[in-house]
Amino acid sequence: MFQSYTIKDIAKALNLSTSTVSRALNGSHEIGSETKKLVLEYAEKINYRPNPIALSLKEQKSHSIGVVVCEVANNYFSQAINGIESIAYNSGYHVIITQTHESAERELANVQHLLSRQVDGLLVSLSAQTVDTSVYEQLHSKGFPIVFFDRVAQHIPTHRVVVNNFDAAFKATESLIKSGFKRIAHLTSTSNLMISQERFKGFKAALEKHGLDFPETYFRQCNHGGVLKDEIEQAVEGWMNLPSPPDAILSTNDRLTTGCVPILKRLGYKIPDDVALAGFTNSDVAELFDPPLTVVRQPAFQMGQMATELLVKTIESKKAVETYTTEVLETELICRESSVHA
Amino acid sequence: MFQSYTIKDIAKALNLSTSTVSRALNGSHEIGSETKKLVLEYAEKINYRPNPIALSLKEQKSHSIGVVVCEVANNYFSQAINGIESIAYNSGYHVIITQTHESAERELANVQHLLSRQVDGLLVSLSAQTVDTSVYEQLHSKGFPIVFFDRVAQHIPTHRVVVNNFDAAFKATESLIKSGFKRIAHLTSTSNLMISQERFKGFKAALEKHGLDFPETYFRQCNHGGVLKDEIEQAVEGWMNLPSPPDAILSTNDRLTTGCVPILKRLGYKIPDDVALAGFTNSDVAELFDPPLTVVRQPAFQMGQMATELLVKTIESKKAVETYTTEVLETELICRESSVHA
DNA sequence: ATGAAAGCGCTAACAG
DNA sequence: CTGTTAGCGCTTTCAT
Numbered sequence: 262m263f264q265s266y267t268i269k270d271i272a273k274a275l276n277l278s279t280s281t282v283s284r285a286l287n288g289s290h291e292i293g294s295e296t297k298k299l300v301l302e303y304a305e306k307i308n309y310r311p312n313p314i315a316l317s318l319k320e321q322k323s324h325s326i327g328v329v330v331c332e333v334a335n336n337y338f339s340q341a342i343n344g345i346e347s348i349a350y351n352s353g354y355h356v357i358i359t360q361t362h363e364s365a366e367r368e369l370a371n372v373q374h375l376l377s378r379q380v381d382g383l384l385v386s387l388s389a390q391t392v393d394t395s396v397y398e399q400l401h402s403k404g405f406p407i408v409f410f411d412r413v414a415q416h417i418p419t420h421r422v423v424v425n426n427f428d429a430a431f432k433a434t435e436s437l438i439k440s441g442f443k444r445i446a447h448l449t450s451t452s453n454l455m456i457s458q459e460r461f462k463g464f465k466a467a468l469e470k471h472g473l474d475f476p477e478t479y480f481r482q483c484n485h486g487g488v489l490k491d492e493i494e495q496a497v498e499g500w501m502n503l504p505s506p507p508d509a510i511l512s513t514n515d516r517l518t519t520g521c522v523p524i525l526k527r528l529g530y531k532i533p534d535d536v537a538l539a540g541f542t543n544s545d546v547a548e549l550f551d552p553p554l555t556v557v558r559q560p561a562f563q564m565g566q567m568a569t570e571l572l573v574k575t576i577e578s579k580k581a582v583e584t585y586t587t588e589v590l591e592t593e594l595i596c597r598e599s600s601v602h603a
Numbered sequence: 604m605f606q607s608y609t610i611k612d613i614a615k616a617l618n619l620s621t622s623t624v625s626r627a628l629n630g631s632h633e634i635g636s637e638t639k640k641l642v643l644e645y646a647e648k649i650n651y652r653p654n655p656i657a658l659s660l661k662e663q664k665s666h667s668i669g670v671v672v673c674e675v676a677n678n679y680f681s682q683a684i685n686g687i688e689s690i691a692y693n694s695g696y697h698v699i700i701t702q703t704h705e706s707a708e709r710e711l712a713n714v715q716h717l718l719s720r721q722v723d724g725l726l727v728s729l730s731a732q733t734v735d736t737s738v739y740e741q742l743h744s745k746g747f748p749i750v751f752f753d754r755v756a757q758h759i760p761t762h763r764v765v766v767n768n769f770d771a772a773f774k775a776t777e778s779l780i781k782s783g784f785k786r787i788a789h790l791t792s793t794s795n796l797m798i799s800q801e802r803f804k805g806f807k808a809a810l811e812k813h814g815l816d817f818p819e820t821y822f823r824q825c826n827h828g829g830v831l832k833d834e835i836e837q838a839v840e841g842w843m844n845l846p847s848p849p850d851a852i853l854s855t856n857d858r859l860t861t862g863c864v865p866i867l868k869r870l871g872y873k874i875p876d877d878v879a880l881a882g883f884t885n886s887d888v889a890e891l892f893d894p895p896l897t898v899v900r901q902p903a904f905q906m907g908q909m910a911t912e913l914l915v916k917t918i919e920s921k922k923a924v925e926t927y928t929t930e931v932l933e934t935e936l937i938c939r940e941s942s943v944h945a
Numbered sequence: 946a947t948g949a950a951a952g953c954g955c956t957a958a959c960a961g
Numbered sequence: 962c963t964g965t966t967a968g969c970g971c972t973t974t975c976a977t
Contacts (some may be wrong), residue, residue: 546888622955961962
């Protein structure tokens with residue numbers, strides 16, 4: 262380890278006791294101002310840094326927060342992580358990121374790993390495969406700070422940061438309808454996720470408002486949230502081989518949206534002429550696609566920030582937090598050619 | 604903090620001393636097999652987990668490694684981080700990620716933050732603005748484990764993981780030439796970075812091999828590595844207003860490559876008819892662009908893995924490491940329409 | 946106003 | 962084979 266000075270070194274050098282030094286460093290007012298000055302100056306001179314590990318052991322706090330997401334290499338999450346880091350950093354916490362790759366097993370392992378690392382709190386976005394959220398329930402009931410963002414656990418009353426998923430899907434669907442599409446398919450992740458359910462509800466509501474049918478065959482879920490290309494391919498192929506194939510697709514996550522495009526192309530379908538596409542994604546380059554993609558964009562960075570602020574507040578609150586907020590942010594619908602007849 | 608059992612609890616429950624318990628837990632052979640079994644079983648039963656913070660304090664090791672990159676929301680780096688995590692996780696290290704946003708100042712602050720966090724080693728990819736690498740030099744000379752990847756510090760003899768940048772740029776440039784482009788511009792990051800220099804050398808070598816000119820006006824650097832859109836815009840606009848504008852561009856990093864496209868489009872230039880484009884990027888969706896992009900892809904995931912392996916090995920080696928390796932991986936050139944005359 | 950000492954959880958001499 | 966003890970760096974009573 263990279264050796265640095267300790268409080269003991271200072272004490273020895275200045276012929277003081279460690280406790281005096283400690284107090285001086287912490288600005289206690291029961292220390293003579295001369296002594297204090299002496300200590301502070303010397304500490305400055307040797308560039309003294311308190312050992313955070315020793316502090317953690319003492320305080321029973323690790324000053325770190327654990328993050329559970331499906332994937333870092335995902336536009337939404339990398340942006341959210343950015344927001345998380347920005348707040349965590351300024352609040353004196355460091356961030357340990359773990360990836361589930363959409364596996365519930367992996368998620369549980371990650372949580373346990375983070376707990377054994379003594380994280381002070383958890384920032385989690387569930388995996389697509391997660392059904393059993395009892396770990397979180399238990400932790401939460403024991404007073405352990407958890408904040409969910411985006412993919413929240415349904416029945417656990419923690420702080421949450423989400424977007425208005427219903428509205429987001431509603432808007433996107435309505436825009437497809439207004440562009441003249443009538444047979445709209447719905448490509449989504451597992452219905453384990455509340456966001457999937459809500460986005461589907463918004464979608465359905467838009468169809469209903471405009472008196473459109475929704476045959477069951479137009480609904481397809483990808484159990485791995487689009488991590489596996491096969492699942493997307495099967496969905497798309499299944500649709501296009503239908504007697505009456507859809508003329509548009511609404512996809513409800515990053516992976517699915519960007520994953521759809523190459524598959525449609527490879528199968529020889531033109532977007533939007535053969536089938537239109539609109540979907541959730543935080544990709545910065547969706548406008549560069551051929552055709553430019555109509556997208557629903559979430560305020561990922563801000564969501565990361567808010568979630569972290571809430572978590573830090575919970576961690577640092579003296580008394581048990583009793584009331585939990587659910588922050589609901591708005592999304593942005595950006596219409597481009599993929600959803601407009603040429 | 605989420606309270607868990609300690610070695611003391613076990614000792615008390617079993618009427619043993621803490622040291623006996625400790626030894627039993629660590630499988631010492633100087634412990635009676637009965638006692639050992641007893642301890643192990645009880646520990647299992649109460650789901651005992653050693654406190655990593657106490658361990659760290661004792662061992663003077665934090666079991667964490669610090670990562671310094673410019674940006675997480677960058678295809679190359681998010682993939683590299685994936686590789687880093689995979690190895691770190693399996694080796695019992697956790698990863699603290701920091702972002703420089705291409706600022707040298709920020710980089711220094713990050714390094715200091717990581718050091719004060721007592722990381723056991725550093726995995727770094729320099730920021731585009733970094734000129735002064737003396738922090739690393741000092742650390743390295745004191746025996747602190749550092750591995751550079753991708754953007755390495757020139758004169759510090761640490762382990763390194765890079766790609767064959769010369770060759771990568773050479774191949775890409777030659778492919779442009781073979782497609783008939785003759786006036787090829789070079790869009791790059793600051794020349795502080797060795798990768799910029801090497802990629803430029805490869806570029807020049809290809810031009811020379813084919814007897815092509817390279818007017819100085821065709822060389823443009825972005826001091827913020829493309830983080831600021833303006834810098835790219837200025838470069839591109841400058842070129843296109845030249846009496847003899849380039850007919851192709853080679854861009855040498857992720858941000859620059861994907862940043863070029865919308866600017867060219869907005870200015871009304873068709874790719875590749877008005878100007879062709881080939882560039883370094885690890886984007887997964889470059890083939891979906893309009894037009895599909897010709898790219899140089901680095902084995903980011905693998906680079907992250909190798910760098911982490913080297914770092915862990917360095918951290919854990921008993922004796923000071925004396926010989927350092929530079930791992931050089933190959934890139935992949937994927938030719939698509941952006942660099943081929945229609 | 947300052948020092949001595951205990952203790953956070955764990956390991957490792959040292960003693961038996 | 963097992964227990965006692967000191968110590969990692971720091972804070973915090975409790976004395977003085």
